Amino acid sequence: GQNIDQPTEMTATEGAIVQINCTYQTSGFNGLFWYQQHAGEAPTFLSYNVLDGLEEKGRFSSFLSRSKGYSYLLLKELQMKDSASYLCAALDSNYQLIWGAGTKLIIKP
Amino acid sequence: NAGVTQTPKFRVLKTGQSMTLLCAQDMNHEYMYWYRQDPGMGLRLIHYSVGEGTTAKGEVPDGYNVSRLKKQNFLLGLESAAPSQTSVYFCASSLAEGGYNEQFFGPGTRLTVL
Numbered sequence: 001g002q003n004i005d006q007p008t009e010m011t012a013t014e015g016a017i018v019q020i021n022c023t024y025q026t027s028g029f030n031g032l033f034w035y036q037q038h039a040g041e042a043p044t045f046l047s048y049n050v051l052d053g054l055e056e057k058g059r060f061s062s063f064l065s066r067s068k069g070y071s072y073l074l075l076k077e078l079q080m081k082d083s084a085s086y087l088c089a090a091l092d093s094n095y096q097l098i099w100g101a102g103t104k105l106i107i108k109p
Numbered sequence: 110n111a112g113v114t115q116t117p118k119f120r121v122l123k124t125g126q127s128m129t130l131l132c133a134q135d136m137n138h139e140y141m142y143w144y145r146q147d148p149g150m151g152l153r154l155i156h157y158s159v160g161e162g163t164t165a166k167g168e169v170p171d172g173y174n175v176s177r178l179k180k181q182n183f184l185l186g187l188e189s190a191a192p193s194q195t196s197v198y199f200c201a202s203s204l205a206e207g208g209y210n211e212q213f214f215g216p217g218t219r220l221t222v223l
Contacts (some may be wrong), residue, residue: 004151031208042113042199042214043152050208087151095206096167099151 002026004100006088011106012078020073020086020103028093034062034073035087037102043087046073075105083107110135113215115200121221122190130185130218132200140203141183142167142212143175145196152199158183159206190222 003025012018024032031050035043049055049064049071061074073086085102092098113134122128132141139160144152154167156175164175172194174186183202187194197219201212 008149033211042216044214045211048208048211089151091208096154097152097212099153101149101151 002090002092002098004088004090004098006086006100006103008101009104009106011108012075014078014080014107014109016078017074017076018078018105020075020088020105022071022073022088022100024069024071024088024090024098024100026090026092026098029066030091030093030095032062032064032071033087033089033091033097034071035089037085037087039084046086078107080107080109112136113200113202113213115198115215115218117218118216119219121223122187123223124191126190127186127188128190128220129187130198130200130220132183132185132202132215133181134183134200134202134213135181136202136204136213137180138202138204138213139180140206140210140212141177142201142203143173143183143185144199144201145169145194146199146217147196155185155198190220192222194220195222196220 006022034046037043047062087102088100089097142157143155158177161180200215203210
């Protein structure tokens with residue numbers, strides 16, 4: 001079956017760095033997305049990785065290892081507004097997105 | 110540009126009632142999707158459309174129907190609502206299929222079925 005695993009909840013301190021991990025098992029693989037979702041709002045796109053390695057976008061970076069079925073989202077210089085859920089989603093061989101349940105990130109002052 | 114809009118934002122139904130959720134996008138996207146989001150679970154695809162006049166079933170299509178008569182609109186219908194359909198429904202659209210085409214989401218519809 002197809003499956004995405006990510007931690008349910010994480011806590012970090014303002015100004016610190018946090019890494020949110022995601023492992024995936026899909027029928028075929030066409031890349032991995034990270035979305036941010038604030039409580040009560042719609043998901044918004046953060047990043048897409050299809051090749052192995054690290055993609056950096058300001059304070060956010062995303063890493064992919066296809067051989068390990070593993071990705072992480074790295075958030076630096078955490079701000080209170082980063083408190084949100086982070087959704088990992090893998091694109092399978094049919095170009096359907098398989099979504100994880102999301103990681104709720106709590107930022108403490 | 111408004112992006113993706115959904116109506117209504119909230120709705121309470123009684124078991125057995127019917128309703129239609131409307132999604133509209135002004136980005137000229139070909140692909141549109143309906144998801145439901147339940148606590149502790151990932152987004153689950155209900156139905157999707159790859160273009161005007163076409164629809165296809167997703168992961169959890171039972172109890173729902175859809176129509177895409179115009180490119181910019183994607184309607185989700187519940188013919189006979191059940192408490193198991195209590196959820197938050199998100200519509201999304203993308204320019205095309207494939208990895209470099211992220212999905213843009215509407216604000217969601219919070220549906221409660223009593």
